[in-house]
Amino acid sequence: MEKPVVPQGIMTKCPRCGKPIYTKLLLKNLKTCECGYYFKVSAYERLAMIIDNNDFKEFDPQLFTRDPLDFPGYGDKLVKTQLQTGLVDGLVTGLGRIEGEPVMVGIMDSSFFMGSMGTAIGEKLTRMFERAIKEHLPVIIFTASGGARMQEGIFSLMQMAKVSAAAARHSEEGLLYITVLTDPTTGGVTASFAMLGDVILAEPGALIGFAGPRVIEQTIGQKLPEGFQRAEFLLEHGFVDRIVERHELKSTLGALLKLHRQHDLHKAEAMELAGNEPG
Amino acid sequence: MDITPWQKVKLARMPVRPTGLDYITKLFDGFLELHGDRFFGEDRAIVGGLAFFEEIPVTVIAQQKGRNTKENIARNFSMPHPEGYRKALRLMKQAEKFKRPVICFIDTPGAYCGIGAEERGQGEAIASNLAGMMMLKTPVISIVISEGGSGGALALGVSDRVYMLEHAIYSILSPEGFASILYKDAAKAEQAAKDMKLTAQDLYKFGIIDGIIPEPPGGAHNDYEFVMDRVRKVLKENLEELIRKPVDRLLEERYEKFRRL
Numbered sequence: 001m002e003k004p005v006v007p008q009g010i011m012t013k014c015p016r017c018g019k020p021i022y023t024k025l026l027l028k029n030l031k032t033c034e035c036g037y038y039f040k041v042s043a044y045e046r047l048a049m050i051i052d053n054n055d056f057k058e059f060d061p062q063l064f065t066r067d068p069l070d071f072p073g074y075g076d077k078l079v080k081t082q083l084q085t086g087l088v089d090g091l092v093t094g095l096g097r098i099e100g101e102p103v104m105v106g107i108m109d110s111s112f113f114m115g116s117m118g119t120a121i122g123e124k125l126t127r128m129f130e131r132a133i134k135e136h137l138p139v140i141i142f143t144a145s146g147g148a149r150m151q152e153g154i155f156s157l158m159q160m161a162k163v164s165a166a167a168a169r170h171s172e173e174g175l176l177y178i179t180v181l182t183d184p185t186t187g188g189v190t191a192s193f194a195m196l197g198d199v200i201l202a203e204p205g206a207l208i209g210f211a212g213p214r215v216i217e218q219t220i221g222q223k224l225p226e227g228f229q230r231a232e233f234l235l236e237h238g239f240v241d242r243i244v245e246r247h248e249l250k251s252t253l254g255a256l257l258k259l260h261r262q263h264d265l266h267k268a269e270a271m272e273l274a275g276n277e278p279g
Numbered sequence: 280m281d282i283t284p285w286q287k288v289k290l291a292r293m294p295v296r297p298t299g300l301d302y303i304t305k306l307f308d309g310f311l312e313l314h315g316d317r318f319f320g321e322d323r324a325i326v327g328g329l330a331f332f333e334e335i336p337v338t339v340i341a342q343q344k345g346r347n348t349k350e351n352i353a354r355n356f357s358m359p360h361p362e363g364y365r366k367a368l369r370l371m372k373q374a375e376k377f378k379r380p381v382i383c384f385i386d387t388p389g390a391y392c393g394i395g396a397e398e399r400g401q402g403e404a405i406a407s408n409l410a411g412m413m414m415l416k417t418p419v420i421s422i423v424i425s426e427g428g429s430g431g432a433l434a435l436g437v438s439d440r441v442y443m444l445e446h447a448i449y450s451i452l453s454p455e456g457f458a459s460i461l462y463k464d465a466a467k468a469e470q471a472a473k474d475m476k477l478t479a480q481d482l483y484k485f486g487i488i489d490g491i492i493p494e495p496p497g498g499a500h501n502d503y504e505f506v507m508d509r510v511r512k513v514l515k516e517n518l519e520e521l522i523r524k525p526v527d528r529l530l531e532e533r534y535e536k537f538r539r540l
């Protein structure tokens with residue numbers, strides 16, 4: 001699968017420990033530094049890390065926002081960001097396999113308008129859930145979002161209801177939905193589909209919350225304690241099932257998918273096995 | 280004379296406007312308030328309970344602003360915590376069980392942003408309401424009576440019918456917050472109010488709400504009875520229609536209503 005790759009230097013400096021790392025090696029290490037720092041991962045990088053052989057059938061790759069408010073300056077900024085990132089909007093959806101298990105996957109990309117959710121993202125996610133219902137498949141969404149796409153105003157707000165509705169229908173069919181919360185997951189995304197997973201995983205240290213820390217500090221007029229709204233804080237308060245290291249993410253997702261394999265399929269396989277046994 | 284979006288923002292926030300409890304006491308009979316989310320506590324920013332509307336038992340839920348500082352402190356300026364949303368959902372599920380329609384009055388600057396709200400999962404609480412309301416097997420009508428702020432308003436707004444009062448506003452964020460994020464200057468709130476398209480008239484044009492409920496000249500505070508009559512009429516007409524719908528169709532239409540946005 002050929003996708004535009006943002007050119008990078010030969011070396012990348014770790015913002016936490018300052019160590020320079022070969023960019024190629026960084027990708028091989030799933031964009032983590034020895035010091036424990038997690039670099040942000042683009043949607044296509046994440047795909048390569050998670051999907052078997054990077055063999056992915058992308059859905060609606062050209063779906064873009066129609067700028068519903070006709071918001072001043074938004075159109076130009078969109079085009080600029082599209083050229084800069086090589087993305088049409090901040091989400092990639094499609095079908096692939098993880099450890100052999102077929103699954104529909106949505107990955108948000110925080111480099112596109114800070115991963116904010118507008119109508120394009122809402123529509124693509126909804127379509128993915130609807131496809132997954134039809135094809136009876138589980139869904140995994142990697143969230144990375146600063147919240148609502150301000151330039152799409154009330155339409156952005158309505159995407160929360162729309163995507164949550166599709167997720168609720170998918171759930172009614174008895175199908176599995178996993179969310180993986182990555183840094184940062186805030187605002188309208190947290191207050192909708194991010195928190196609706198049957199299983200909610202998070203990357204270590206990810207900022208996860210409804211209100212952003214700065215907004216809270218302004219509201220309450222005091223500094224927030226260390227670690228507030230980090231993945232570990234959410235685990236402590238009961239809102240995340242597991243914190244999963246990046247290098248264990250694929251195997252954890254694979255295990256979860258196997259545990260939720262559709263029963264009829266399971267039974268058919270078991271019967272086939274039994275039938276093959278002599279006597 | 281046309282009222283500008285910014286004037287509407289100021290009008291919608293006037294403490295003399297009818298609040299949730301005004302609608303409850305004037306439009307319903309025998310309101311019996313029910314408290315608490317059964318998990319953590321009672322949130323007085325949201326009032327909920329049982330009542331008769333035109334002799335039909337209903338569940339009624341309202342975000343409640345105060346009239347003065349003391350009341351506003353008790354009501355947390357109508358900015359609910361997670362337990363407020365969980366109480367609302369609990370009462371809606373109860374309504375579903377007993378086949379009562381649900382009526383929600385929306386009036387909030389937004390869900391509360393604070394330490395406790397985050398610790399107790401504000402995001403999870405709102406998300407659960409969005410999904411829960413969408414699947415609720417009983418009719419739901421929501422009316423934005425003054426201020427519909429962000430996910431904190433939407434958490435009571437995933438309904439079969441959504442109405443707004445003539446001068447009410449409904450938006451992704453307060454114009455002040457919007458201006459400070461996009462224009463890096465909270466003082467540009469007036470411009471933001473215009474660009475955001477947050478008036479009832481805008482939202483009706485977009486097909487996001489089902490109708491606009493007229494206010495008397497100068498605004499709802501000038502004639503409570505005028506407003507109550509109009510709201511009563513809207514509730515009555517819509518309830519009569521919704522109650523007759525088979526549940527499957529009700530849910531299908533509710534899904535489609537948000538699906539097309």
Ligand SMILES: [Zn+2]
Pocket residue numbers: 014015016017018019033034035036037
């Ligand atoms: Zn490092």
